[in-house]
Amino acid sequence: MVNNPELNNLPPIKLIPLNAETASLLGRTTSTSSTRPPTDIRWVKVLEFLRSNNLAPNSRKLYERELKRFLAWSEMHYHELRPRHLALYKEYLRDELRTDAGNPLSKSSINASIAALKSFFKWMSYTYPEIIATNPTLGIKLEKVPLPPAQSLTPEEMEQVWSALELLGETKQRDTALLHILSHGLRAGEVVQLNVGSFDGKLLFLPDTKTNEPRLVPLRKESREVVADYLQLRSQQGEVLSSLSPLMISHHASYKGERLSYYGIYFAVEKIGEIAHIEDLHPHSFRHTYATDLLLLGVDPSHARKLTGHQSEKAFRRYTLRSEQEAAIAAYYRAIGEEAEQ
Structure with a gap:
């Protein structure tokens, strides 16, 4: 290594993290809205599933919301998923997830989420057997809820x-x-x-x-x-x-x-x-x-x-x-x- 006296006299370099204060000094913004995560390749299959099924608008919204929630919970690729992972997700829905009001999810809400996953993975195992050979949701049971009465008109x-x-x-x-x-x-x-x-x-x-x-x-x-x-x-x-x-x-x-x-x-x-x-x-x-x-x-x-x-x-x-x-x-x-x- 060459010993250069001029280089030895240079001041040390200090790394300053880019927070809101330093960003404003540099004329930049740290707004999260300007930063988008890379597209999740798994979401491509979700979009294909939503397009290929004859879903009513409300059902489509529910499926999209629940599948998005699951993918946010798990970073695993589809071929890595096993029944135990889906069982853990059901526990997460039941024991950890809360509504905007801070209340636990109702059994009906948990069932809606599980039903969306069952429908998606059934489609995946049928459409892409090379990715999912066995449907990981087969052993996952729905919560028992009282049968709601028919809302008939008199x-x-x-x-x-x-x-x-x-x-x-x-x-x-x-x-x-x-x-x-x-x-x-x-x-x-x-x-x-x-x-x-x-x-x-x-x-x-x-x-x-x-x-x-x-x-x-x-x-x-x-x-x-x-x-x-x-x-x-x-x-x-x-x-x-x-x-x-x-x-x-x-x-x-x-x-x-x-x-x-x-x-x-x-x-x-x-x-x-x-x-x-x-x-x-x-x-x-x-x-x-x-x-x-x-x-x-x-x-x-x-x-x-x-x-x-x-x-x-x-x-x-x-x-x-x-x-x-x-x-x-x-x-x-x-x-x-x-x-x-x-």
Whole structure:
């Protein structure tokens, strides 16, 4: 090493960390918003999963949120994950994670998170078996929660709904047809996908449902006539209808004539709920009512499930509770020789 006297006289170099104070002196900013972490390569598969599944907007948001939370918790690559890691994550959700209010997650929230992971890793193991040979969520069980009661509308509330339709303006015929379809148990996301060709004058054909199984939905006479009248009105107004034309169209100024969206359906139903003075009326209210009414009419539960498109017998169980209760009450009064009150 060369001994240079001039170099020996140089002052020592001092490293100063770049904090907010020193950054301001240098005319720089340490704002976290300007610093973005590198893209997580694992997220690419999540985006592909979200695109490849027929998810309603709310379900998509839930899946995206829960998968993002899991990837933030674990830095492991997909091929490294084992059931024990998912079990640890479930413990984290149950014992450590807190809501904004500082409360533990409810069992339903934990189940929603686990269900999102189960759905994603089932898709991964099927689509990319070279990455995940065995689904790591198979042994992870959901929390036991009481079966929530069906949120069915009463006959009086349904009368209020039909009366409210008479007070609508431009959207009256569209919304009347919409409610007749919803009252046959369709999900909002399924209604969005309906085309003119999906209706043959008697049945609705749903080729791509939540369960990925096609479904036929028979409409009662009044509903068939309402839907047919709505399509006839659109033809009379100059619209050229084809089999691929949307069955329900928007009346919003920015989307007039386009396919009625998921949010458009929710907005229309909420508006009707306000007129009818029914709190928290939403499209699924009619699905609950339809399923409950089928069972009260004596339709076999397996046939009712086919009509509603419920894949899980457990999920459909909530609708059978009321019909079983009413049947038990009627059986009691028959046994003692009295008539049940109607």
